[in-house]
Amino acid sequence: MVRQYWQLTHDHDLMVNGSAAEIVWETAKFWSSRVTYDKGKDVYRILGVMPPDEYHFPVNDSVFTNSIARINLNFANDLKQTFGLPENTTWSNISNKLHIPYDVIMDYHPEFEGFSSHQDRTKQADVALLGYPLMVVMNESTRANDLTIYETTTPISYAPAMTWGIFLLGWLDLGNETKAAELFIRSILNVQQPFYVWSENSNGDGAVNFHTGMGGYLQSVLFGYGGIRLYDDSMHFNPKLINGTTKISFKGINYRQCTLDLKYTIDQLNLTLTSVNPSSAGLEVMFQESDQWQKMTVGQNIERKRQSFQIRSIQ
Structure with missing residues (x-):
């Protein structure tokens, strides 16, 4: 969260x-004190x-836990460099040698050491979180296998509300909008009539007024269909329409002390x-169809065909 x-x-x-x-x-x-x-x-x-998947505890080498620990160790040294402080070589060494479970035969990430995709069941999104929000670099085939395998190990009726939003994010990243649309419908089954209150499980069981589930839905819209990704030097967008909609608008996006609005249609x-x-100093934008950065002016409406783009602070 601090890194983002x-x-x-x-x-x-x-x-x-x-x-x-x-x-x-x-x-x-x-x-660094927790590793063996x-x-x-x-x-x-x-x-x-205990990883995000609450069905399993205690486990060794949770792929999510080890991955986020590596991110933290690397970011800690990045900040030291930013502020002119010496690198912590212990953190670097641990990060470089931290075990990240990976099955080379099945080309997927086991949730933890000893996990069986044929026998174990999972409660919620866990390994799927590697692609987003952790943005762990992996082959597209590996990410597709992670999404496919863990969808089958997660019961539809009892998966907490935030689960399927993360899966649809992954499929959107891989360009499968049909699968994402299916999961978007599944993700809103947790909204209960008559007052549209979110429940933890789609059958109405579990926690009620479930804010975590609401957050999963919001992330599926912003970071899924808006395609928003944060990097150290820029913010990227890959806008897509939710199935059955004609326009999406995001107002008041704050980035580096600037505010912008985005709206898009199919075209x-x-x-x-x-x-x-x-x-x-303001912002500049570069669209997919161009390799040139363009300075943005307050109040100016920039119109393009729908495409991915990125913004950054003016250098």
């Missing part, structure tokens, strides 16, 4: 005076954890920079 906030804002004041950097560094210290070195395999392992998109903080 930093990518979105580059808020130096919060990082330094608000101690956000200290949170990242202290968390990296925690992970396997001398025989020359890898670091994290033992005895075109409109992008408008609505405000720029006086301390910001």
